[in-house]
Amino acid sequence: MAITSNGAPAAAASKQTLASAYIDFTADGNGWAQQYLPELMEKESEIFGNRSISGFLSQVGAEEAMQSDQVIWSEQGRLHLSYQGDISSETIVLDKDADGVAVTSCGVRAGDMIIVADANSTAKCFVVSVSTDTLTITVKPYQFANLAGAGLAGEVQVLVFGSEYVKGSVGRDAVNSPSFKTYNNNPIIIKDKYEISGSDASAIGWVEVAGEEGQNGYLWYLKAEGDTRARFTDYLEMAMIESEKATNATTPLQTGAIGQDLAGTEGLFAAINARGNEATGVTGINAATDLAEFDAILAEFDKNGAIEENMMFVNRATALAMDDMLASMNSYGAGGTSYGVFDNSEDMALNLGFSGFRRGSYDFYKSDWKYLNDLSTRGLINGKDTVNAIRGVMIPAGVSTVYDQALGKNLKRPFLHVRYRASATDNRKMKTWTTGSVGASTSALDAMQIHMLSERCLVTQGANNFMLMN
Numbered sequence: 001m002a003i004t005s006n007g008a009p010a011a012a013a014s015k016q017t018l019a020s021a022y023i024d025f026t027a028d029g030n031g032w033a034q035q036y037l038p039e040l041m042e043k044e045s046e047i048f049g050n051r052s053i054s055g056f057l058s059q060v061g062a063e064e065a066m067q068s069d070q071v072i073w074s075e076q077g078r079l080h081l082s083y084q085g086d087i088s089s090e091t092i093v094l095d096k097d098a099d100g101v102a103v104t105s106c107g108v109r110a111g112d113m114i115i116v117a118d119a120n121s122t123a124k125c126f127v128v129s130v131s132t133d134t135l136t137i138t139v140k141p142y143q144f145a146n147l148a149g150a151g152l153a154g155e156v157q158v159l160v161f162g163s164e165y166v167k168g169s170v171g172r173d174a175v176n177s178p179s180f181k182t183y184n185n186n187p188i189i190i191k192d193k194y195e196i197s198g199s200d201a202s203a204i205g206w207v208e209v210a211g212e213e214g215q216n217g218y219l220w221y222l223k224a225e226g227d228t229r230a231r232f233t234d235y236l237e238m239a240m241i242e243s244e245k246a247t248n249a250t251t252p253l254q255t256g257a258i259g260q261d262l263a264g265t266e267g268l269f270a271a272i273n274a275r276g277n278e279a280t281g282v283t284g285i286n287a288a289t290d291l292a293e294f295d296a297i298l299a300e301f302d303k304n305g306a307i308e309e310n311m312m313f314v315n316r317a318t319a320l321a322m323d324d325m326l327a328s329m330n331s332y333g334a335g336g337t338s339y340g341v342f343d344n345s346e347d348m349a350l351n352l353g354f355s356g357f358r359r360g361s362y363d364f365y366k367s368d369w370k371y372l373n374d375l376s377t378r379g380l381i382n383g384k385d386t387v388n389a390i391r392g393v394m395i396p397a398g399v400s401t402v403y404d405q406a407l408g409k410n411l412k413r414p415f416l417h418v419r420y421r422a423s424a425t426d427n428r429k430m431k432t433w434t435t436g437s438v439g440a441s442t443s444a445l446d447a448m449q450i451h452m453l454s455e456r457c458l459v460t461q462g463a464n465n466f467m468l469m470n
Contacts, residue, residue, distance in 0.1 A: 052230050053371045054237045057458075060311060060395050062414050063429065065422035070186045071459060077179030081107045081160040085135075087147055092116065092158060094135040099464075106135050107176040108160060114139065115159045121151035126164065130174075183275075187421055187457040188265045190239055194228040194450040196221045198438045201448055225450060229432075232452045236430070238377070240418060240458040243267035268416070269390065271460035272468040277304075280470045290325055291359070297394070297467060298360050305465045307396040309363045314392030315372035315382065318469065322366060326354045364394075394467035415462050421455040428455040 078098060083106060085094040094106050108114070112127040116139065125139040125147075137158075144150040165171075201221050210216045215226035246264040272278070277300050279293065301307070314322070356365040372390065373379045382389035396415050420429040431453045434440040438448035460466070 051376075052234055053374055053377050054234050056313065056369065056371065057237055057240060057416065057418060060397075060414070060416050062417040064417055064419055065427075065429070066187070066419040067421070067423055070184050071419050071457065072182060072184045073459060073461065074180045074182045075462060077181060081176075083108070083158045084155065085137075085158055086155055087118075087153055088136075090140070090146055091136050091138050092156060094137065094158065098157075103135065105132065106130075106137075107179075108137050108158070109163075109172060109174045109176070111163045111165055111172070112160050113162045113164055115161060116141075116147070116150075116152055116156050117159075118152050118154060118156045123147070123150035123152060185266050185419075185457045185459060186263055187419065187455045188239065188243065188263075189453065189455045190232075190235060192228060192232040192235070192452045194225045194452075195436075196224065196438070196448050198446045198448070201438050221448075228450075229452065233430075234377075236454055236456065238371070239265075239267065240456065241268045241371070243458075244270045265457045266460070267458055268393070268460060269468065271458075271463045272393065272466045275460075275463035276466040276468060277464070278468045278470055291329075294359055298362055300467070301362065301465070305396065305462060306361075307465050308361060309365070309397040310467075311395050311397055312364055312366045312392055312469075313369035313372075313395070314366060314469065315379070315390075316368060318391040319366060319368050323354050326357055365397075369393075388470065390468065390470060392469040394469070396462065396465045415460070415465065417459050417461075419457050419459055428453060430454050 082098040083094040083103065084096040084098070084100065085092045094108070095102060097103050108127060108130055110127055110129050114125050114127060116123050116125050123141045123144060125141045128138045128140055130137050139147070141147060141150045147153070201219070203220065205218050205220045208216065208218055209220065209223035211223055211226040211230060213226035213230050215222040243265045245266050246262060266274075277297075279297055301310075312322075354366065356363065358364070369392065371377050371379075372382060372392065375383075378390065382391075420427075422428060433451050435442045435449045435451065436445040436447045437443065438446070440448070
């Protein structure tokens with residue numbers, strides 16, 4: 001089945017007030033010299049419903065003020081010691097940690113007991129000595145003459161599980177300090193402006209307008225100013241989701257008046273791409289839409305924080321695919337509708353949607369994300385580039401403990417929260433001011449100018465617990 005959309009329901013936003021924005025009674029060429037007065041429906045039709053897509057970050061995060069050009073936070077490293085390396089004779093040269101990140105130091109010490117495993121064999125070994133310069137450890141298996149006798153060769157995984165010493169021996173000759181990773185993000189300045197002349201601000205229209213910002217009345221500029229403000233509010237959230245840091249040092253985006261280049265900021269998608277996980281799905285169309293794919297996601301979460309409750313914000317196709325997956329788990333799903341579940345009866349409207357489910361020790365709560373469906377937002381991009389389309393995101397619920405470099409102490413914060421610039425002098429969370437001679441008397445300009453500004457960035461803590469669904 002194919003669905004075709006015919007016609008353009010409404011014009012897009014314009015920089016100026018045009019005649020096309022008003023009702024034209026002269027389209028037939030008769031002007032007002034016609035026999036009957038047209039019947040006018042005064043109320044403007046809201047054919048798109050609530051057009052705003054903001055609200056995602058308010059559900060999963062918080063907002064907090066900051067006073068600096070940069071926010072820096074530290075995240076705990078893994079508690080236990082595990083590495084990847086290559087066997088060379090009776091030594092193992094360590095080169096990566098458990099996450100596959102290159103290492104320049106290791107916490108393995110002489111006297112440690114370790115597990116060494118390759119694709120085919122596993123052996124328990126004793127660490128004889130460690131070279132901290134070359135990250136080379138010399139080991140001896142407990143039950144084999146050497147590593148080759150244990151069937152070990154090539155690339156291996158190494159896990160420290162304890163230590164052993166002879167009687168009367170000296171204690172440890174080295175110490176391990178807790179490891180942590182430091183991340184940073186910088187706020188960006190987001191601006192918009194609305195302007196209308198004094199004459200147009202005084203014009204009474206025939207149509208009663210309304211909008212998401214609560215504006216209503218017969219003055220057209222109320223509608224235009226409210227739409228500008230609603231669009232700017234959406235931009236504040238979209239920028240925190242989509243933004244990327246500028247890495248092209250050869251050709252800077254733009255150099256400011258004080259010699260600073262535009263640096264961009266790390267949004268949600270960029271943070272997950274850099275430090276999180278991605279689920280592409282078996283079919284390449286929808287991710288996480290059968291139990292096998294969800295089990296793979298659970299296995300990945302087990303490797304990280306194993307946070308029990310997770311929220312899924314998905315597009316329509318993925319939401320329906322998940323509903324079909326869960327419905328197919330019903331033994332009566334293939335042969336027809338079953339009653340009794342959720343107290344359904346034949347006389348009730350059947351609920352074919354699921355808001356959540358539990359698999360293993362994890363709870364998943366599903367919600368449609370309008371931003372991924374709307375044709376005027378991400379829905380447009382997803383429809384064009386189906387290879388890199390974003391179908392949804394999984395976000396852990398709750399808070400994480402991090403060390404705040406500015407405050408110098410550990411703090412509990414939501415995994416996602418927005419930092420905005422503010423001080424006793426100026427709060428830049430959502431700043432608006434009016435200039436001109438209409439509504440304010442600040443200049444000789446016969447117009448009203450409404451300026452909007454915000455300076456903010458998104459802090460994505462524990463991105464290793466997030467999942468981007470492609």
